[in-house]
Amino acid sequence: MKVAVLGLGAMGSQLLLRLLDEGVEAVGWNRDRARGPRAGIPATHLAPTPAEAVRDADVVLTMLTDGRAVRAVLTDALAALPAGALVLDLSTSGPELSRATATLLTEHGLRYAETPVSGSVTAARTGTLTLLFGGGADELATAEPVLRHLGRQTLHIGPVGTASAMKLCVNALLHTFNATLGEVLGAAVDAGIDLRTAYDTIASSAIAAPFVAYKRDAFLTPDLPPVACAVDVVGKDLDLFLTLRPGLDAPTVRTAVDVVHRAQAAGLGPEDMATLARLYRP
Incomplete structure (x- = not known):
């Protein structure tokens, strides 16, 4: 399974490093391209654009400032996302924007769930976050092989919007x-x-x-x-x-x-x- 991480700030960079430590094939992108190297992410696991990051990805994780940033970045990458890819928004986006993003992606043959996290930067690095999941059971089954590397527990709150x-x-x-x-x-x-x-x-x-x-x-x-x-x-x-x-x-x-x-x-x-x-x- 190939994973893309969009957003390599304090939390996103640690999520990517955690996945790499766990042997997951993963690549990341950040608007400020210096953030990845500063966090110790190897250049071979960094992409120059969101589109390059998500190309051939099975699962895409977004960890960005807010729901508007998530929607803007995913819109830029929309044409490169493989059909059926699952996007998991780990940001704190809010239910309204989360549902709007879900609608945008499903209209383009993609899948979406929200997975906001609770925990510190250290918890992101050590895979001990608590993950709140909003989406369908099928999306949760697809996400689980990735999420088990990131959190000590995943709580299925309900449909999209409830976890946000x-x-x-x-x-x-x-x-x-x-x-x-x-x-x-x-x-x-x-x-x-x-x-x-x-x-x-x-x-x-x-x-x-x-x-x-x-x-x-x-x-x-x-x-x-x-x-x-x-x-x-x-x-x-x-x-x-x-x-x-x-x-x-x-x-x-x-x-x-x-x-x-x-x-x-x-x-x-x-x-x-x-x-x-x-x-x-x-």
């Missing part, structure tokens, strides 16, 4: 927690508690979660941490969550959106999500 909605719910909870974690760490420091002591206490408490462990270095670094998920991306995810239903009653999430806007106004938009904590430091 579920991912937005997960991200809304995660991003709201991230904003609150920054806030309470600031309060702890204001109370005279050492930052590391405060963080490790939270990490040992009932609220501890994998997120607290794998974001420790990002929250405690004295300088700007490496960007795993930018504040601007957090804002995009939360905005998408609020569009799940007109007039959605989500006061806590809307508060987190306000925090993100404050961070963006402070110039933190391109920085890692953990930098929200800087809003509360003396």
Whole structure:
């Protein structure tokens, strides 16, 4: 089975490297062609265009900024996609754009499912992501030989659109927690508690979660941490969550959106999500 990975950012590059480690025949593409070599991907597994990447591919993985980027890149590659190829969108695209992409591809004799992921960059590299699947049983059967290399479990949420909605719910909870974690760490420091002591206490408490462990270095670094998920991306995810239903009653999430806007106004938009904590430091 030949796999193409479109989008080699923080997550996509690690997905491709994971597939290569597992012996999967895979090739990747990124708009910024320097991203692949920087991530350590051999030149022999990089394509100059999306069309070249997907040519002869059985399965295509997209890991791009949002649903609009996914649709634009797939439109560019449409003529080169083999009939019957399966496209799996691992991005956080939102249900509306995911369904629109599904319609576009099926009209051209192609198959589509959404497979947004939950987990860190490290989880992508080690194949321990949680994969949320939205699509038919036949598409899941085709995808499984690839997905088993990438995740510790695949949860079949329902038809196309449902996994995208579920991912937005997960991200809304995660991003709201991230904003609150920054806030309470600031309060702890204001109370005279050492930052590391405060963080490790939270990490040992009932609220501890994998997120607290794998974001420790990002929250405690004295300088700007490496960007795993930018504040601007957090804002995009939360905005998408609020569009799940007109007039959605989500006061806590809307508060987190306000925090993100404050961070963006402070110039933190391109920085890692953990930098929200800087809003509360003396």
